[in-house]
Amino acid sequence: MIELITQQPFVSAIIALVILGVPFGALLGFAAVKFKTEGDPIADQVEALLPQTQCGQCSYPGCRPYAEAIANGEAINKCPPGGETTIHALADLLDVEAVPLDEEHGEENIKTVAFVREDECIGCTKCIQACPVDAILGAAKQMHTIIASECTGCDLCVEPCPVDCIDMLPIETTVQTWSWDLPKPAEVIATDKNSGDEVAA
Amino acid sequence: MRKVWDIHGGVHPPENKEQSNQLAITSAGIPDQLVFPLSQHIGTPAAPIVAVGQKVLKGEIIAEAKGFVSVPVHASTSGEVIAIEQRNIAHPSGMAAPCIVIQADGKDEWIEHSGIEDYTAVDKAELLNRIRQAGIAGMGGAGFPSAVKLGTRDDQVIETLIFNGTECEPYITADDMLMRERAEEIIAGAKILKHLVKPTKETIIGVEDNKPEGIAALEKAAQGSGIEIVSFPTKYPSGGEKQLIQILTGKEVPSGGLPAQVGIVCQNLGTTVAIYRAIQFGEPLISRITTVTGEACEQNRNYEVLLGSPISHLLELSGYQQKKASRLIMGGPMMGFTLHSETVPVVKTTNCIMAPSAKEIPPPTPAQACIRCGMCAEACPVSLLPQQMYWFARGKEYEKLEAHNLMDCIECGACSYACPSNIPLVQYYRASKADIRQQKQDAIKAEQSKVRFEARQERIERQEAEKEAKRKARKAAAEARAAGNAEAGKVDAVQAAVERAKAKKAATDPAQVAAETAADPAPNGDAAKDAIARALAKREAASSMTDEERLLNAVKALGKRLDKTREKLATAQAEGSDTVEILTETLAKLEIKLVDAKQAYDDHQQKN
Numbered sequence: 001m002i003e004l005i006t007q008q009p010f011v012s013a014i015i016a017l018v019i020l021g022v023p024f025g026a027l028l029g030f031a032a033v034k035f036k037t038e039g040d041p042i043a044d045q046v047e048a049l050l051p052q053t054q055c056g057q058c059s060y061p062g063c064r065p066y067a068e069a070i071a072n073g074e075a076i077n078k079c080p081p082g083g084e085t086t087i088h089a090l091a092d093l094l095d096v097e098a099v100p101l102d103e104e105h106g107e108e109n110i111k112t113v114a115f116v117r118e119d120e121c122i123g124c125t126k127c128i129q130a131c132p133v134d135a136i137l138g139a140a141k142q143m144h145t146i147i148a149s150e151c152t153g154c155d156l157c158v159e160p161c162p163v164d165c166i167d168m169l170p171i172e173t174t175v176q177t178w179s180w181d182l183p184k185p186a187e188v189i190a191t192d193k194n195s196g197d198e199v200a201a
Numbered sequence: 202m203r204k205v206w207d208i209h210g211g212v213h214p215p216e217n218k219e220q221s222n223q224l225a226i227t228s229a230g231i232p233d234q235l236v237f238p239l240s241q242h243i244g245t246p247a248a249p250i251v252a253v254g255q256k257v258l259k260g261e262i263i264a265e266a267k268g269f270v271s272v273p274v275h276a277s278t279s280g281e282v283i284a285i286e287q288r289n290i291a292h293p294s295g296m297a298a299p300c301i302v303i304q305a306d307g308k309d310e311w312i313e314h315s316g317i318e319d320y321t322a323v324d325k326a327e328l329l330n331r332i333r334q335a336g337i338a339g340m341g342g343a344g345f346p347s348a349v350k351l352g353t354r355d356d357q358v359i360e361t362l363i364f365n366g367t368e369c370e371p372y373i374t375a376d377d378m379l380m381r382e383r384a385e386e387i388i389a390g391a392k393i394l395k396h397l398v399k400p401t402k403e404t405i406i407g408v409e410d411n412k413p414e415g416i417a418a419l420e421k422a423a424q425g426s427g428i429e430i431v432s433f434p435t436k437y438p439s440g441g442e443k444q445l446i447q448i449l450t451g452k453e454v455p456s457g458g459l460p461a462q463v464g465i466v467c468q469n470l471g472t473t474v475a476i477y478r479a480i481q482f483g484e485p486l487i488s489r490i491t492t493v494t495g496e497a498c499e500q501n502r503n504y505e506v507l508l509g510s511p512i513s514h515l516l517e518l519s520g521y522q523q524k525k526a527s528r529l530i531m532g533g534p535m536m537g538f539t540l541h542s543e544t545v546p547v548v549k550t551t552n553c554i555m556a557p558s559a560k561e562i563p564p565p566t567p568a569q570a571c572i573r574c575g576m577c578a579e580a581c582p583v584s585l586l587p588q589q590m591y592w593f594a595r596g597k598e599y600e601k602l603e604a605h606n607l608m609d610c611i612e613c614g615a616c617s618y619a620c621p622s623n624i625p626l627v628q629y630y631r632a633s634k635a636d637i638r639q640q641k642q643d644a645i646k647a648e649q650s651k652v653r654f655e656a657r658q659e660r661i662e663r664q665e666a667e668k669e670a671k672r673k674a675r676k677a678a679a680e681a682r683a684a685g686n687a688e689a690g691k692v693d694a695v696q697a698a699v700e701r702a703k704a705k706k707a708a709t710d711p712a713q714v715a716a717e718t719a720a721d722p723a724p725n726g727d728a729a730k731d732a733i734a735r736a737l738a739k740r741e742a743a744s745s746m747t748d749e750e751r752l753l754n755a756v757k758a759l760g761k762r763l764d765k766t767r768e769k770l771a772t773a774q775a776e777g778s779d780t781v782e783i784l785t786e787t788l789a790k791l792e793i794k795l796v797d798a799k800q801a802y803d804d805h806q807q808k809n
Contacts, residue, residue, distance in 0.1 A: 050647075052647035054650065132654050133654050134653055150649070150650070174296070176240075178296060179635030179639070180293070180628060180631040182628070183632075
C-alpha cells in the first residue's frame with residue numbers, strides 16, 4: 001500500500017480524491033432532493049414588496065407574474081403604483097442599482113380610488129369583469145358600485161366602461177389620516193427664513 | 202416619607218406657572234355660538250343624532266358613540282342646532298372636520314338629569330356605562346375614552362390606582378388650580394374610581410413638588426380616605442403616564458404595553474372630577490378648566506369653559522392683543538401645536554391656550570448640523586438614542602428606526618429642547634412614526650388585495666375547468682350516440698342475415714319472400730349483399746385474369762382510391778375536421794403502394 005503511494009503518487013492521489021468524492025457527492029445529491037426548496041423564494045420575496053394593485057401597468061398580468069419576471073432578471077422599475085419606495089426596496093433586496101421609474105409604464109401618481117357615478121351606470125358588468133380584486137359590486141342591468149376599502153386604484157375598470165361613468169378620485173387626507181411631514185433640511189445660512197409652523201420648542 | 206424613583210433624562214424648562222395661577226378659576230360664560238367636533242377623543246368619531254333647526258338643552262346628547270372605543274358628544278348649553286358641517290378644529294394640520302354648530306339661546310337650560318345617590322350599590326357595568334354616556338375621555342391630552350380604560354378585565358389584578366396631578370408642562374396650571382379649589386371633588390372622584398377599579402394595594406395621587414398649595418389642599422381633603430398624596434421633584438416630562446408610573450412605583454410599563462399589564466391604572470385629575478360629576482349629579486362632560494396664558498394676554502388665568510366655545514371667546518375675555526402675539530398654541534410650549542385659526546373650539550382635551558409674544562417663545566431658530574454631542578440621549582425619558590434615530594429618520598430607514606424602538610418615543614420634545622443645534626428632533630420622529638404606520642397599513646392592504654386577487658384567479662380557473670369538463674362531457678355524449686348508431690347498424694346487418702336465412706328456407710315461396718322484402722326493406726342488408734356479390738364477381742374475374750391484367754387492375758384501383766382520398770382530404774381541410782391527419786397519412790401510404798404497384802407492372806412487362 002505505502003509502496004504504491006510512494007511509487008505512484010499521482011494515481012494514488014486521484015484514487016483518494018475519488019474515494020472522498022463519491023460519498024460527498026452522494027451526500028450532496030441526497031441533500032438536494034431531501035431539502036428541495038418549494039416554489040421560487042426570490043419571487044416570493046419580490047412579490048412581498050410589490051404593492052399588489054394587480055394593475056398590470058408593468059405589462060405583466062398581475063403582481064405575481066411581474067415578481068417572477070424580476071426574479072428572472074426583468075427590470076425593477078416598471079411598477080408605477082409602488083414608485084420610488086418599491087424600487088429602492090427591490091434594489092436593496094436584489095442588490096442591484098436603484099434606477100428611476102420607467103416612464104413608459106406610467107408615472108407615480110397620488111393614490112386614487114375608483115368611483116362609479118351611479119345614476120349614469122347602465123349595469124353592463126364590464127367593469128366587474130375587469131376588476132382584479134373583485135371590488136365592484138353589481139349585477140347585469142343593476143347599478144354597480146365600488147367597495148372603496150377593497151379598491152386598489154388600479155384603473156383597469158375605467159377603460160371597459162361603455163358610458164365612461166367611472167372616475168378615479170384621489171384619496172383625500174382627513175384629520176384622521178393626516179400626518180406630520182419630515183422637517184425640511186437644515187438651512188445653512190442663519191438669516192434664511194426657516195419654515196415656521198412647527199411646534200414651539 | 203414614601204420612596205419615589207427617578208426617570209432617565211428629562212429637562213428643566215422655565216416653569217412659567219405663576220402667571221396663570223394667581224387668580225381663581227372663573228366661568229367663561231356662554232358664547233353666542235358653540236362648535237362641537239364629532240371627534241374629540243381617540244377612536245371612532247361620534248355620529249350626529251340631531252337635525253339642523255332642532256332645539257337642544259344643556260347636557261343633551263347631540264352625537265352618539267359609534268363602536269366600543271368612542272364617546273358621545275353633549276350640548277354644553279341650550280340653544281338651536283344651526284349647522285352640521287365642516288369647521289376648523291384644533292388640530293396641527295389646521296384642517297376642517299365635521300362639527301355640530303349650536304346657536305346659544307342664553308337660557309342655559311339643563312336637560313333632566315339625576316345622579317346615583319349611593320354608587321357602591323350599583324354594579325361596575327352600570328357605572329362604566331354612566332361614564333361612557335357622560336362622554337368622558339381622558340382630559341390630559343390624548344382623549345382616550347375613560348370607560349374603556351377603566352373597564353379592566355376581571356382576570357387583570359390592579360394593584361395600584363394612580364391619579365396624575367403632575368402637570369409637568371410649563372405654563373399650564375389647569376390641574377394646579379383644580380387641586381387648590383376643588384380638592385374635595387377630586388377626592389370624591391378618586392373614591393368612586395377606587396370603588397370601581399378596586400386596587401389591591403394602594404391609591405396614590407402624584408403631584409410635582411412645585412404645587413405646594415395643591416398638595417396641601419389635597420392632603421386636607423384626603424384625610425381618612427386612604428388615598429395617599431405623593432409629591433416628587435419637578436422635572437419634565439414626569440407627567441407622562443409611563444413616566445409617572447415609574448416614578449411612583451418603580452415599575453416600567455413594557456414596550457408597546459398598557460399600564461394594566463403591570464397592575465396599574467392611571468387617571469387624569471380633570472377626568473376624575475368629570476367622573477365624580479357624572480356619577481354624583483348625572484352631569485355629562487360639558488365644561489373643563491382651561492388655562493389662558495402668554496404675554497399677549499393681559500390677564501392670564503384659568504377659566505371654567507363650556508366645551509365648544511371658540512377660543513376667540515376666551516382670548517377676548519383675557520384681553521388678547523393680536524399685535525403682541527407671535528402665534529397661538531394649543532397645549533403647552535413643549536408638546537402643544539400651533540393653531541391656524543382663532544375660531545377653533547375648546548374640546549375635551551384643551552388644557553391650555555397660549556398666546557405668547559415673540560420674545561417669550563421666539564420662532565424656531567434654524568437647525569444646524571448635528572454635532573453628535575449626545576445631549577438628546579441624556580434628555581430622553583425613555584432612554585432612546587435620539588441622535589441615532591435622527592439619522593435613520595432622515596435616511597428613511599424605517600426598519601432600523603423600529604429596531605431602535607422609535608415606537609416607544611412619547612414625543613415629549615425633551616430631545617429638541619436639549620439640542621444645542623436646534624434640530625427639531627421630535628418632528629422627525631413624529632413624521633417617521635406616521636410613515637411607518639402608513640407603510641404597515643399599506644402592507645396589510647396589499648396582502649388583502651393579493652388574497653382577493655388570488656381568490657379571483659382561482660375562481661376563474663375553476664369556472665374555466667368546469668366549462669371544459671362540460672364540453673368534454675358533451676363530446677363524449679355525442680360520441681356515445683354515434684357509437685350507438687353504429688351498433689344499431691350491426692343489429693340491422695344481423696337482422697338482414699336472419700332475413701336471408703328465412704328467405705332461403707322459404708325459397709319454395711318466392712312471391713312471399715319478395716313481398717316480405719318489399720314490406721321490410723333492409724337497406725343495410727341489401728348493401729352488404731350487393732358488396733358481397735361485387736366482391737365475388739371481382740374474385741372470379743381476377744382468377745380468370747392473366748397476371749398482367751391483375752397488376753394493371755391493381756394500379757388502376759389504387760389510382761382511384763388515391764383520388765378519392767385526395768378529395769376527402771380536401772373537404773376535411775376545408776371543414777377543419779380532425780380527420781385531416783389520418784387522411785394525410787393514408788394518402789402517403791397509398792402513394793407508396795401505387796408506386797410499388799406500377800413498379801411491379803413495369804417489371805412484369807419487361808420480363809415478357
